[in-house]
Amino acid sequence: xxxxxxxxxxxxxxxxxxxxxxxxxxxxxxxxxxxxxxxxxxxxxxxxxxxxxxxxxxxxxxxxxxxxxxxxxxxxxxxxxxxxxxxxxxxxxxxxxxxxxxxxxxxxxxxxxxxxxxxx
Numbered sequence: 243x244x245x246x247x248x249x250x251x252x253x254x255x256x257x258x259x260x261x262x263x264x265x266x267x268x269x270x271x272x273x274x275x276x277x278x279x280x281x282x283x284x285x286x287x288x289x290x291x292x293x294x295x296x297x298x299x300x301x302x303x304x305x306x307x308x309x310x311x312x313x314x315x316x317x318x319x320x321x322x323x324x325x326x327x328x329x330x331x332x333x334x335x336x337x338x339x340x341x342x343x344x345x346x347x348x349x350x351x352x353x354x355x356x357x358x359x360x361x362x
Contacts, residue, residue, distance in 0.1 A: 295301060
C-alpha cells in the first residue's frame with residue numbers, strides 16, 4: 243500500500259511530518275542543544291570558577307581583613323601656575339595642490355615578444 247499525502251525530503255515513501263511532529267522534533271532539538279551546551283560549560287570550568295570551598299575551608303569561619311583607607315591630604319594652590327589659559331593662535335589651513343604633475347600620455351606602442359620564454 244502506498245503512502246497517501248505529501249512526501250517529504252527524507253526519502254521515498256515517507257510522509258511529511260505533521261505540525262505536531264515538527265513541534266515535537268523542534269522541542270527535542272532545543273533540549274539536546276541546551277543539554278549539550280550546559281554540559282560543556284559545567285565540565286570546562288574548574289572548582290575555583292564555581293567558588294566551591296576546598297578541604298578545610300569554611301565560609302562562615304573565614305574573616306577578611308581589609309586595610310583602612312588612608313586620609314586624603316589637601317594640596318595648596320600653586321601661586322606660580324598660569325591662571326588665564328586660552329587657546330592657541332589659529333593656524334590657517336592651505337589646501338594641497340600638486341605642483342610637478344605631468345599628465346599620462348596615451349600611446350600605441352608595441353612590444354617585441356619573440357624569443358621570450360614563459361615566466362621570464
